[in-house]
Amino acid sequence: MANLLEVRDLKTHFPILKGVLQRRAGAVRAVDGVNLTIGRGQWVGLVGESGCGKTTLGKTILRLIPPTSGHIYFNAPPDIIGQIAALERSTDSRRQLQALRREHDLAVFSGKKLKALRRQMQLVHQDPYTSLNPRMKIRDIIAEPLTVHGLMRGKQATERVAEILRQVGLPEQHMSRFPHQFSGGQRQRIAIARALATNPDFVVLDEPTSSLDVSVQAQILDLLEDLRHSQNLTYLYITHNLTVAESVCDTIVVMYLGKIVEIGKPLDIFHDPRHPYTQALVLSTPIPDPTTKRARIILPGEVPSPANPPPGCRFHPRCSRATEECRVTEPPLEAKESSRLFACWHPLP
Ligand SMILES: Nc1ncnc2c1ncn2[C@@H]1O[C@H](COP(=O)(O)OP(=O)(O)OP(=O)(O)O)[C@@H](O)[C@H]1O
Ligand SMILES: [Mg+2]
Structure with missing residues (x-):
């Protein structure tokens, strides 16, 4: 399977500004050195406690938030990725490496090149109630990206809207309505159609699906699965619902405080985790948030601030297996067994 996305040492830091002069007093290290490869056609689940950087990682990959450093290769030919990796290992030929990155690294794209790539990467938000403009008709909401990218307009765009509405299971007559005339599940179908x-x-x-009722959630997940096959899509799916992640995803990525701590098949991650954080996550019960329908994963123990992450392994202050080594040296994310990677000096047996 060819890779669609390669993320290398990606960092997104938000500056903390203090005082009337708004001096930089530090940074929230929301994404802090992420390496991730996603194969074409995969449904990859991204899980972790609230505030660990999932949304920031997703939005940085889409270049909706500017990366602080690192590289994002999207749809890059495998031989180019190989060449870049070889050049990174050598100390000379920096120029050649820079030229290749300018050509293929989404992290440094701007202008037309970035806009062209944006067409190929989209975001579906959590909340279908706020993500659709209430004053726009469905036809215009869905056609907007087509016009923005100069792909279609007028009758042709309307035909495309009708086609895509059918694909997401809504009658094309609905295109002349406004968002408030739809239920939460229907609105999420419209948001998917737009994407x-x-x-x-x-x-x-x-x-x-976190703001939807359980039965509607299942319908939207079925729709996403159908669309993945019929439209050859690849998903990065952020969720707090581990049961759903286990049933729909091909791969699970576990994130803690800006870093990936474990990547593996759902069966391994949920039934035989190696990283103590993954185990804590799997054993946790999501706590419902009364203000929304979403349930949040909250673990015992204080989450350190991403502005000042602990040295060594970031999980060590909350880990029962931690030793001196864990307090001092950060474990790398490595493939220590086939088809799974983890970053831990003392993994679970
Ligand atoms: N625009 C911003 N400016 C400053 N800090 C931010 C910004 N966006 C996010 N953060 C901080 O970055 C960290 C990661 O936030 P992020 O929203 O990516 O987490 P998350 O894993 O998506 O959480 P949740 O599961 O609650 O949605 C948090 O500490 C958050 O407060
Ligand atoms: Mg989030």
Whole structure:
């Protein structure tokens, strides 16, 4: 399977500004050195406690938030990725490496090049009530990305809207209505239709069903699965619902305080985790948030601030297996067993 996305040492730091002069007093290290490879057609689940950087990672990959450093290769030919890796290992030929990055690294794209790529990568938000403009008709909401990217307009765009509405299971007559005339589940179908209008390859789904009733959630997940096959889509799916993640995803990525701590198949992650954080996550019961329908994963013990992460392994202050080594040296994310990677000096047996 060819890779669609390669993320290398990606960092997104938000500056903390203090005083009337707004001097930089530090940074929230929301994403702090992420390496991730996503194969074409995969449904990858991204899980972790609230505030660990999931949304920031998703939005940085889409370049909706500017990365602080690191590299994002999207749809890059495998031989180019190989060449870049070889050049990174050598000390000379920096120029050649820079030239290749300018050509292929989404992290440094701007202008037309960035806009062209944006068409191929889309985001579906958690909340279908706020993500759709209430004053726009459904036709215009879904056609907007087509017009913005100069792909279609007028009658042709209307035909595309009708086609995509059918694909997401809504009658085309609905295109002359406004968002308030739809239920939560229908609105999420409209948000998905809008995201798919430009025929993207990759979609970040940021808790797409967490504000919906359970039965509607299942319908939207079925729809996403159908669309993945019929439209050749690849998903990065952010969720707090581990049961759903286990049933729909091909791969699970576990994130803690800006870093990935474990990557593996759902069966391994949920039934035989190696990282103590993954185990704590799997054993946790999501706590319902009364203000929204979403349930949040909250673990015992204080989460350190991402502005001042602990040295060594970031999980060590909350880990029962931690030793001196864990307090001092950060474990790398490594493939220590086939088809799973983890970053831990003392993994679970
Ligand atoms: N625009 C911003 N400016 C400053 N800090 C931010 C910004 N966006 C996010 N953060 C901080 O970055 C960290 C990661 O936030 P993020 O929203 O990515 O977490 P998350 O894993 O998506 O959480 P949740 O599960 O609650 O949605 C948090 O500490 C958050 O407060
Ligand atoms: Mg989030």
